């Protein structure tokens with residue numbers, strides 16, 4: 001009998017796992033030569049029991065750190081009861097999570113799915129349905145931003161304003177055009193009576209940790225109102241506490257009509273959500289959209305546990321305080337090594353532009369026990385867990401200092 005069972009995996013070296021992975025797993029990722037098998041708080045361990053500080057958190061997913069007791073407990077208890085029932089029936093945890101999201105945001109209704117791309121796909125569909133129903137068949141166009149990232153399904157890679165993700169997959173769905181971030185004139189040139197929606201990440205994550213300016217967000221809101229288009233915020237990466245508020249839009253005060261979430265919402269259990277006002281959500285009727293797994297008892301138990309922790313008094317203030325400390329530490333290193341453009345971002349989504357050596361710095365950090373990554377080839381990206389403490393941040397800064405003194 002070929003193949004490994006779970007028991008046989010124990011004790012295998014990363015070399016063996018990687019070798020077997022190359023044979024059996026489809027080749028869609030440029031993976032690093034390591035396997036992470038255990039985590040606790042801000043730390044993870046590889047197969048060889050080497051310890052790393054995880055300042056990437058599985059791409060902004062493990063925001064409460066690894067194995068947070070509240071999430072572990074919620075998942076274990078729910079798994080013992082029932083893991084999945086389908087949306088043919090009401091799901092108590094799903095109702096509870098929807099209520100918490102609604103109570104703490106602009107939204108009135110929530111649709112649950114399993115990933116960021118699915119949340120954006122749902123938003124795209126809802127925007128088109130709403131526009132056609134209320135204004136007619138001509139109104140189906142969607143404006144997104146250059147350099148944005150919205151996912152890898154056919155529709156969401158069309159929303160994604162980076163041709164490298166689209167090449168080879170055409171013909172793409174019609175009706176998308178791309179404006180420039182923080183350039184209101186460029187947005188004005190694209191939005192008109194045919195526009196169903198404008199998609200914006202309040203902070204572009206994969207695009208290089210680029211925050212949308214207050215004026216741009218306000219201008220986008222006004223344009224959308226003028227042309228009866230919906231403003232959609234993709235908070236898949238920057239939402240759920242990452243910026244030091246539950247939702248990034250709270251910093252600007254600019255309120256969208258639809259917002260998408262995923263990543264940190266389940267603390268490691270896959271979940272996505274699309275939130276909307278009643279006026280917009282009412283465009284969907286039973287049968288218009290669905291997901292077998294969406295909002296299942298297990299995923300929404302995890303989501304409820306995440307919000308329980310994040311909504312505790314003082315949690316966000318702590319994130320703001322500690323992220324300010326880390327950002328300041330990075331700024332000091334940036335001026336020590338004269339790396340050029342300023343460190344940017346908000347809370348614990350931070351980009352440090354380096355004009356050269358991005359991948360080499362990331363690799364040297366990894367070898368020295370710090371996990372970060374590099375977006376756009378030259379922006380070091382930091383997405384530490386929101387629970388990270390000062391000694392861990394000091395350790396990360398110390399590793400970065402050593403790496404820069406060696407490589408820069």
Ligand SMILES: Cc1ncc(COP(=O)(O)O)c(C=O)c1O
Pocket residue numbers: 059114115116117118120149150151152201205206234235236237238262263
């Ligand atoms: C802003 C944003 N939207 C959407 C996505 C896609 O999410 P997923 O990979 O869960 O489909 C990502 C993933 O990085 C993202 O950063």
